[in-house]
Amino acid sequence: MALKFKTREAVTHIAPYVLGKTLLDLKKEHGLSSIRKLSENENIYGCSPKVKEWFKENGSDLFLYPDGAAVDLSQKVSAFLGVPKEQLVFGNGSDEVIRLLTRAYLSSGDEAIMADVTFPRYQTNVLLEGGTPVIVPLVAGTHDLQGMHDHITSRTKLIFVCNPNNPTGTIVGKKELLQFIESVPSNVLVVVDEAYMEYVTTDDYLESLPLLPAFENLIVLRTFSKIYGLAGLRVGFGVMNEEIAEQLRKVKDVFNVNTVAQKSAIIALEDQAFIRECTHKNEQGRHYLEGNSTGWAYPISLLNPTSSWWTQA
Numbered sequence: 339m340a341l342k343f344k345t346r347e348a349v350t351h352i353a354p355y356v357l358g359k360t361l362l363d364l365k366k367e368h369g370l371s372s373i374r375k376l377s378e379n380e381n382i383y384g385c386s387p388k389v390k391e392w393f394k395e396n397g398s399d400l401f402l403y404p405d406g407a408a409v410d411l412s413q414k415v416s417a418f419l420g421v422p423k424e425q426l427v428f429g430n431g432s433d434e435v436i437r438l439l440t441r442a443y444l445s446s447g448d449e450a451i452m453a454d455v456t457f458p459r460y461q462t463n464v465l466l467e468g469g470t471p472v473i474v475p476l477v478a479g480t481h482d483l484q485g486m487h488d489h490i491t492s493r494t495k496l497i498f499v500c501n502p503n504n505p506t507g508t509i510v511g512k513k514e515l516l517q518f519i520e521s522v523p524s525n526v527l528v529v530v531d532e533a534y535m536e537y538v539t540t541d542d543y544l545e546s547l548p549l550l551p552a553f554e555n556l557i558v559l560r561t562f563s564k565i566y567g568l569a570g571l572r573v574g575f576g577v578m579n580e581e582i583a584e585q586l587r588k589v590k591d592v593f594n595v596n597t598v599a600q601k602s603a604i605i606a607l608e609d610q611a612f613i614r615e616c617t618h619k620n621e622q623g624r625h626y627l628e629g630n631s632t633g634w635a636y637p638i639s640l641l642n643p644t645s646s647w648w649t650q651a
Contacts, residue, residue: 348468355458378569379504379534383616385567386609389602396601404597411600414607415575419547425577427586428595432533432561432574436498437463438586439557439576443495443527444469450496451486455479455506457531460498469495479506483518496527501544502534512544519553527582529557533574536565536613537620547577554579562599565616566606571599 341350358377365373374382384390405411408428416423429435436459444450446468452460454473461471472494474485481499490497499518502509510518515530522528530546546558561574573595576586606612 348465352462352465355462379564380569381565381567381616383567383619385602386606386612388609388612389568389605392601392605393598400597402597404593404595404600406592406594408595408600411573411595411604414604418607419577421547421550421577422580424580425550425583426575427578427583427590428573428575428600429590430574430594431563431572432531432559432576433459434590434594435559435574435576435586436460436529436531437466438590439496439527439529440464440467440469441589442585447493448495449491449493450498451489451494452498453481453486453500453503455503456481456498456500457504457533460500464496476503476506479503480508481510483510483514487518487521490523490526494523494526496529497522498529498531500531500533502532502538504531504533507534509538509540509543511542515544515546516549519549519556522555524553524555527555527557528553529559531559533559533561533564535560536617539621550577550579554581557582562603562606565613566603567616568599568602568606571596571602573599573603 358375359367361373361375364375365371376382408426411428412423412426415421415426427435427438429438440450440463444464444467447470448467449470449472450460450464451472451474452464454475456476461473464471470493472489474482474489476482477485481501481503483499486497486499499510499515501515519528532546535543546556550556550558557576557578559574559576563569563572563574576583578586
């Protein structure tokens with residue numbers, strides 16, 4: 339299609355993100371009174387009841403701009419994870435933190451390595467900044483870390499490892515991922531996206547946060563959209579070296595995480611009983627699915643709850 343108003347060259351090669359149908363549309367289309375949508379990996383159990391209770395009683399200060407530094411939320415997450423608050427960068431979902439990373443660190447022609455079947459916004463954001471996505475095929479539904487390492491060049495700036503991976507629901511082993519992080523040159527940023535880490539039940543999963551002091555190029559992404567059930571409020575964050583965090587703050591929108599999202603995330607974080615309940619219910623659902631399903635292309639026993647990776651992620 340010929341464009342009347344010419345966009346940047348990078349934009350011409352990007353397709354809009356395809357959104358799934360709403361629950362209301364699906365109910366009407368199929369004549370259903372109740373339906374569970376799994377294609378966007380939302381927590382079907384909702385969010386903490388304490389968040390819902392807060393909504394009923396608050397809202398009088400919504401005429402004020404949100405805290406651009408997310409001070410209270412930073413303190414809560416810092417204490418919960420045991421990391422300095424200066425290492426935290428919050429975004430409008432962890433999607434925004436990905437965008438901030440590509441905005442701050444990619445120039446035209448720089449390369450970013452990622453899997454061929456993974457969260458698509460890595461590739462989109464790399465392209466938007468004029469970077470070159472380097473795509474490495476999965477092996478048996480899992481990141482090929484050796485293959486990714488083999489593609490590192492002098493132009494490589496970022497490597498994305500989605501662990502657990504969206505949409506295949508697989509992880510890379512603890513030893514394998516640690517060896518990979520150790521082997522990546524220190525000037526290349528390794529982004530480990532852990533949006534689904536709370537759903538992992540295997541012991542062969544690497545605890546990445548304790549590695550941050552030893553690897554200044556390591557960045558860990560987390561979100562309140564999945565098990566915390568706050569997808570509609572859009573709040574995620576990255577944990578990283580303080581120097582990297584400071585650069586990302588330079589390029590983020592000032593008021594990127596709204597007031598309601600910040601407060602809800604604090605309350606949700608404090609209600610770990612609800613998180614444990616969701617994890618338990620999800621594990622039960624996974625076992626049910628495994629016992630009543632045949633012919634899946636990849637194993638689904640490693641993690642995951644609401645992630646129906648056989649549909650569009």
